[in-house]
Each structure stands twice: as C-alpha cells, then as structure tokens.
Amino acid sequence: MPGPVFDRIAIFGAGLIGSSIALAAREYRAAKKVVLFDKSEDVRARARSLNLGEVAETMEAACSGADCIILCVPVGAIGETTEAIAPYLQAGVILTDVGSVKEKALESMSAHCPEGVFLIPGHPIAGTEKSGPEAGFASLFRNAWHILTPLPQQDEPYNSAVDRLASFWEMLGAKVEIMEAARHDRVLAITSHLPHLIAYNIVSTAHDMESVGEGEVVKYSAGGFRDFTRIAASDPTMWRDVFLNNKEAVLETLGRFSEDLAALQRAIRWDDGETLFREFERARGIRKAIVEAGQDTDETNFGRNRPPKK
Amino acid sequence: MPGPVFDRIAIFGAGLIGSSIALAAREYRAAKKVVLFDKSEDVRARARSLNLGEVAETMEAACSGADCIILCVPVGAIGETTEAIAPYLQAGVILTDVGSVKEKALESMSAHCPEGVFLIPGHPIAGTEKSGPEAGFASLFRNAWHILTPLPQQDEPYNSAVDRLASFWEMLGAKVEIMEAARHDRVLAITSHLPHLIAYNIVSTAHDMESVGEGEVVKYSAGGFRDFTRIAASDPTMWRDVFLNNKEAVLETLGRFSEDLAALQRAIRWDDGETLFREFERARGIRKAIVEAGQDTDETNFGRNRPPKK
Numbered sequence: 144m145p146g147p148v149f150d151r152i153a154i155f156g157a158g159l160i161g162s163s164i165a166l167a168a169r170e171y172r173a174a175k176k177v178v179l180f181d182k183s184e185d186v187r188a189r190a191r192s193l194n195l196g197e198v199a200e201t202m203e204a205a206c207s208g209a210d211c212i213i214l215c216v217p218v219g220a221i222g223e224t225t226e227a228i229a230p231y232l233q234a235g236v237i238l239t240d241v242g243s244v245k246e247k248a249l250e251s252m253s254a255h256c257p258e259g260v261f262l263i264p265g266h267p268i269a270g271t272e273k274s275g276p277e278a279g280f281a282s283l284f285r286n287a288w289h290i291l292t293p294l295p296q297q298d299e300p301y302n303s304a305v306d307r308l309a310s311f312w313e314m315l316g317a318k319v320e321i322m323e324a325a326r327h328d329r330v331l332a333i334t335s336h337l338p339h340l341i342a343y344n345i346v347s348t349a350h351d352m353e354s355v356g357e358g359e360v361v362k363y364s365a366g367g368f369r370d371f372t373r374i375a376a377s378d379p380t381m382w383r384d385v386f387l388n389n390k391e392a393v394l395e396t397l398g399r400f401s402e403d404l405a406a407l408q409r410a411i412r413w414d415d416g417e418t419l420f421r422e423f424e425r426a427r428g429i430r431k432a433i434v435e436a437g438q439d440t441d442e443t444n445f446g447r448n449r450p451p452k453k
Numbered sequence: 454m455p456g457p458v459f460d461r462i463a464i465f466g467a468g469l470i471g472s473s474i475a476l477a478a479r480e481y482r483a484a485k486k487v488v489l490f491d492k493s494e495d496v497r498a499r500a501r502s503l504n505l506g507e508v509a510e511t512m513e514a515a516c517s518g519a520d521c522i523i524l525c526v527p528v529g530a531i532g533e534t535t536e537a538i539a540p541y542l543q544a545g546v547i548l549t550d551v552g553s554v555k556e557k558a559l560e561s562m563s564a565h566c567p568e569g570v571f572l573i574p575g576h577p578i579a580g581t582e583k584s585g586p587e588a589g590f591a592s593l594f595r596n597a598w599h600i601l602t603p604l605p606q607q608d609e610p611y612n613s614a615v616d617r618l619a620s621f622w623e624m625l626g627a628k629v630e631i632m633e634a635a636r637h638d639r640v641l642a643i644t645s646h647l648p649h650l651i652a653y654n655i656v657s658t659a660h661d662m663e664s665v666g667e668g669e670v671v672k673y674s675a676g677g678f679r680d681f682t683r684i685a686a687s688d689p690t691m692w693r694d695v696f697l698n699n700k701e702a703v704l705e706t707l708g709r710f711s712e713d714l715a716a717l718q719r720a721i722r723w724d725d726g727e728t729l730f731r732e733f734e735r736a737r738g739i740r741k742a743i744v745e746a747g748q749d750t751d752e753t754n755f756g757r758n759r760p761p762k763k
Binding site for chain 1: 579639644648669671672675677678685687722730
C-alpha cells in the first residue's frame with residue numbers, strides 16, 4: 144500500500160465536499176496532515192467539534208507548509224479566495240478546486256495564481272443533497288469519477304504534479320479522468336446542471352399550485368415528485384453560482400429541453416400516442432446503459448419499498 | 454388478526470401492480486384465493502411459473518365465483534377490458550382498478566358495468582420503474598397511500614362494499630384515502646404525471662446532444678441525470694395512456710412549469726443571481742416537509758455512496 148501522497152493538504156471551505164475530503168484523506172492515509180479553513184467562524188467551530196482535522200484560524204496559517212491546497216468553495220467564490228491566499232502560496236504547491244464549472248474556475252484561479260504554483264482544476268462527480276460540515280463522510284468519493292482539467296501547456300514538473308493529484312484522488316477511491324475544461328462544462332450541463340434546474344423548477348411550480356395544497360403534494364409525492372425534491376434540496380448558493388458561471392452551455396441545453404418538451408406537449412394536446420410511446424420507449428435505452436455500466440444500483444426509487452434482494 | 458376480506462379476487466393484467474397484489478393478498482391473507490388473467494399467453498405462462506396464484510385461461514374462468522375484480526391494465530385498456538368481462542360480472546361483485554387517472558377510468562368502467570356491480574375506482578400510489586410479472590413483490594404497498602374514488606351517489610350496500618375494499622388494501626399494508634376523482638387527477642398531475650413527463654423529456658434531450666456522446670452521459674450521470682433516467686424507465690404504454698387520459702390537468706400543470714422555467718432561464722441569461730437563489734431556497738422547504746412527513750427516507754440519491762447510518 145502506497146504512502147501518503149501529500150504531507151499537508153489545506154482545504155478551504157468545510158462544506159459537504161471539503162469535510163468529506165478531510166475525513167477521506169485521513170481514513171485512507173492520502174495525506175499526512177489535514178488542515179481546514181472556513182471564512183465562517185461558526186463553520187470553523189463546527190468543523191473543530193466534528194474533529195475533521197486541524198482547523199486554522201487564518202488563511203495564512205492554513206497555507207503554511209501545505210503542498211496541496213484544495214478550494215471547496217462555491218464557484219463564485221473561487222476567484223476571491225485565490226486572491227486572498229495568493230500571498231501565502233509557495234512555488235511548487237498544487238492548487239486545485241472542486242467546482243462544478245471548470246472554465247470559469249480555471250479563469251478565476253489563473254487571474255490570481257502566482258508563478259510556480261501548479262494550478263490543476265478538478266471536479267468530483269459525487270455529492271449528496273446535504274450541506275455543511277456535518278454532511279461529510281469518508282466514503283463519498285469511492286468509485287466516483289473525479290475529473291481533472293489541467294492547463295493546456297504542460298512541462299514535466301507540471302505533469303508530475305497532475306500525476307500526484309490524480310494519485311491523491313485515487314487513494315480516496317475515485318476514478319480519475321483528464322478532460323478539457325470546456326468539454327467538462329458541456330457534459331456536466333446535461334448530466335448535472337440541467338437536471339438540477341429542472342428539479343428546482345418543478346418544486347417551485349408545485350409550491351404555487353392553488354388548486355393543490357402543499358399538504359397533498361407532500362402526501363402523494365411518492366408518485367415521482369419526491370425524487371425531484373431530493374435533488375432540489377441541494378445547496379442554493381452552490382447552484383446559483385453553477386448556473387451563472389456555465390451560462391452558455393446551460394442555456395443551450397435548456398433551449399433543447401424546452402423544444403423537446405413543447406413537442407411532447409403538442410403530442411398530448413393532439414392525442415398523438417405514437418409520438419409519446421416512441422419517446423418514452425427511447426428513454427429506456429439510456430437507463431439500461433447506465434445500469435449496465437454500473438453507474439447506478441438498480442434499486443427502485445419509489446418509496447421505502449424495494450424488491451427483496453435476489 | 455382479521456380473516457380474509459374476499460373469498461376470491463380476480464386480477465386482470467399480471468404486470469408490476471397485478472403481480473404485487475397477487476403476492477400480497479396471499480402473504481397477508483387478504484383473500485382466500487387469487488386468480489389472475491392476462492391477455493398475453495406469454496405473460497400468463499410467466500405468471501404461472503412464478504406461482505403468482507391460479508392463472509385462468511379465459512376471462513370467464515377468471516371472473517367465475519370472484520367477489521372482487523381488480524383491473525390492473527393500462528388506463529387506455531380499462532374500457533375494453535370492462536366490456537369484455539361484463540357478461541361474467543355477477544350482481545354484488547366489487548369492480549375496481551389501479552389506474553393512474555381516475556375520471557377516465559370511472560367513465561370507461563361505468564360505460565360497460567352491469568347493474569348491481571359495485572364499481573369503486575382506486576389507485577395505489579406505489580410502484581417501481583420495473584414492469585412485468587417478474588417485477589412484483591408482496592411489500593410494494595406497505596405504508597403507501599391507496600386512493601379510492603367512489604361514485605357520488607351512495608347507498609348502504611355500496612358504502613359497505615367500499616369499506617370491504619378499503620379493508621382489503623389495508624391488509625396489504627396500504628393507507629386508504631377517499632377522494633373525488635377529478636381532485637385525484639389534479640393532484641397526481643403535479644405529484645406524478647408531470648415529473649414522469651419531465652424525466653422522459655430530459656433523457657430524450659440528452660440522447661440527442663451531438664456535442665456530448667451517450668457514453669459520456671452514462672459515465673457522468675451521477676451528477677443528477679441518473680435519477681431522472683430511473684423514473685424514465687417506467688412502462689411506456691402505461692404512461693402514454695396516463696397523458697392521453699389526464700390531458701387537461703397535465704397540460705395546465707405543464708403550462709405553469711414552462712412559464713416558471715422560462716423565468717429561471719431569463720434569470721440565468723441576465724445574471725439575476727438573487728432570483729435563482731430565492732427560487733432554489735424555496736424548494737428546500739417542500740423537501741423538508743416530505744422528509745418530516747415520513748414520505749421519504751432521507752437517503753442520498755447520488756451514487757452508491759450513502760452516509761453511514763447514525
């Protein structure tokens with residue numbers, strides 16, 4: 144079993160992802176020492192009482208001696224955070240993040256990142272609908288993809304830094320992928336950003352139905368609605384930033400979604416059962432591929448009741 | 454413990470719901486005898502090999518001696534099925550269904566239902582994304598709502614028939630609610646029908662993205678997309694019939710959804726972070742209510758990784 148990849152990692156932002164990295168790095172011995180900082184004094188206190196690692200009182204103290212710095216703040220806060228810690232970044236340190244939008248994250252970090260720092264944006268495709276330091280758990284990244292979007296121009300020291308960061312995430316149980324930032328943002332627009340926008344929207348629509356009480360919506364949510372509310376429970380600040388910072392890809396994907404939805408609406412209005420059936424049948428193919436690719440357990444989602452395990 | 458409510462129930466349609474009722478009625482002793490019929494010879498053979506109950510070769514044989522007949526066919530097939538079995542319906546028998554649209558189901562059954570038969574439409578708010586006789590399991594209805602939409606004019610024998618049918622579903626573990634058919638259809642349009650339409654639609658949109666390969670969609674589906682594909686794996690025939698038969702309520706709800714989505718789209722285009730945050734924050738309230746009402750386990754849906762049970 145390989146030894147720790149880093150001597151000391153500094154995690155900025157002790158939310159779901161930051162606290163999970165802290166717990167995982169210790170449990171899987173991916174770093175000798177874990178230091179966390181959060182700009183909220185309350186969150187720092189909670190992180191301390193949760194024993195997530197050493198909690199620093201200043202950004203300078205957090206950065207001091209770190210060979211890897213991981214920004215776990217909302218995409219909209221990556222720029223200001225990088226600017227604030229820039230004075231404490233030594234040459235040779237790895238600076239990465241976990242933001243859901245990679246072009247903007249890269250841009251925000253590059254703007255303030257000193258010479259000699261290895262800037263390697265990243266994004267773990269893992270999470271839950273929970274937020275805050277209490278939500279973290281060490282196994283969050285097991286078998287999840289972790290996408291790294293390194294800079295285009297790469298010399299040998301940079302490449303070996305990318306390798307070290309990849310090894311770190313692999314020790315947390317993740318499967319690492321290298322991808323170009325713009326491509327990441329297009330792929331995630333459809334696999335993650337649009338689904339969250341749709342989920343938030345349908346919950347708002349339900350909330351505003353005068354003809355149906357909220358009590359009834361809650362009571363009969365097992366019909367499918369409930370699964371959307373789970374996604375829509377995700378952190379509003381994080382998601383606001385995702386949509387504001389991946390605007391083009393999200394608007395393009397959303398435009399296609401709305402066109403397709405209008406076609407289904409028309410099919411319903413004109414009793415076009417063939418179109419409805421054809422579209423619904425098509426959807427099963429992708430679901431089958433996801434289950435076969437091991438990207439989902441094949442458990443039902445509807446209610447507490449699951450078929451007995453064979 | 455009370456004895457069986459019915460001497461002999463006849464289940465028409467051995468799909469997920471029909472086969473689950475058969476297994477549950479036996480396991481929880483809600484009926485002395487369970488008989489199934491399916492118009493597909495193949496399904497009848499599978500139902501027999503699964504030992505779901507006695508499988509009849511004709512509708513007449515299935516109805517003979519039954520004191521409760523449960524139609525478990527798609528909403529669009531309820532009318533023709535009622536018409537086909539009408540000659541075999543004795544006075545005093547209970548005729549119910551499990552269709553997701555109650556006004557249309559009531560209308561279709563009334564059109565062919567003989568005098569003296571107790572017609573009591575019903576709908577279990579339970580299911581999985583699986584279809585067919587193999588998908589059934591006895592605990593499907595435990596703690597799930599079962600909505601009955603009895604006829605408006607009710608005499609004493611009819612009311613006691615409703616009570617017996619309610620007791621039957623309660624023995625299967627369901628919580629029975631009495632509701633007016635039109636109201637049921639409005640409530641389910643938002644809690645079930647629209648969510649399924651949206652899920653089918655986003656999967657189609659993803660399928661058609663030229664800029665993103667299906668392989669990538671599958672690979673990175675843990676970001677949220679996957680949860681939609683699970684819902685979109687539901688039976689296409691059943692859902693086509695739902696949308697064609699609850700047209701007005703679905704189109705009304707869908708219209709509101711599209712308006713709300715256009716507002717979010719505009720907020721993204723104009724960098725209106727306040728509107729996005731406000732809408733996303735609102736969504737959490739309903740999620741909280743659903744968890745507190747015990748309508749969902751509070752497990753994360755994202756990937757195989759769940760926080761360790763406290």
